[in-house]
Amino acid sequence: MAAGAETFSLREVLVAFTACVSEQREVRVDPYLAGWKGLVRFLNCLGTIFSFISKDAVTKIEIIENYRNSDQQEKYLTVQSMVEYELANDLVDLQKRSKHPDSGCRTFLRLHRALHWLQMFLEGLRTGEDNSKTSVICSETYNASLANYHPWIIRKAAGVAFCALPTRNTFLETMNVGTAEEAVAMLGEALPYICEVYKITEELYAQHKLLDLP
């Protein structure tokens, strides 16, 4: 495990995702990005072999953060307001990347797809046997989700990186919430919140036919 693991706290990441859904069932962008930033910190602790993954995640987080720091920041407060604003102002490339290659909607969709993988991966970790291999859980859940959107070369590179993952118990202990059993319990508490964020976003994107944005 690379230096810096001590700066990661699963609790902080999970708290961020639990703060995402508002009383109106809207998905707040700031805690969503905070959750991803925490996950990227964790990924960076796993070694440089994961750098190409964390760089892509950081690029996408920064694109949306830039919208949150722009003159239109209020429009990017929630995923719902972002979708409404960008569609109403013709700011989304719907067929082919051209005038708006880095729209908020398109960029958020990439993180949203990755959240689906995360949800399955954490569930696999939570329910896995003590001696199960994190690399197997990771590649099975990746192949069942994100891999469908990635070209061959990315899928290959990801497969190689997964082989460097530590065993399940070492992985759970790196989460800095105590023993592996305590980490499992925390995952059980937090997963419903992550699922809810995913579900609300999925419904919103389906309703606006945005699930295949180029």
Ligand SMILES: CCCCCCCC/C=C\CCCCCCCC(=O)N[C@@H](COP(=O)(O)O)[C@H](O)/C=C/CCCCCCCCCCCCC
């Ligand atoms: C609670 C702690 C335990 C879980 C720790 C998980 C840590 C995961 C942290 C970050 C995950 C990275 C999310 C990656 C977002 C990928 C977005 C994406 O799909 N990008 C591709 C498409 O973008 P465009 O070209 O359309 O702009 C892009 O091509 C991807 C490039 C990089 C490769 C992405 C591979 C993703 C593998 C996800 C598994 C991460 C392995 C983590 C190991 C624990």
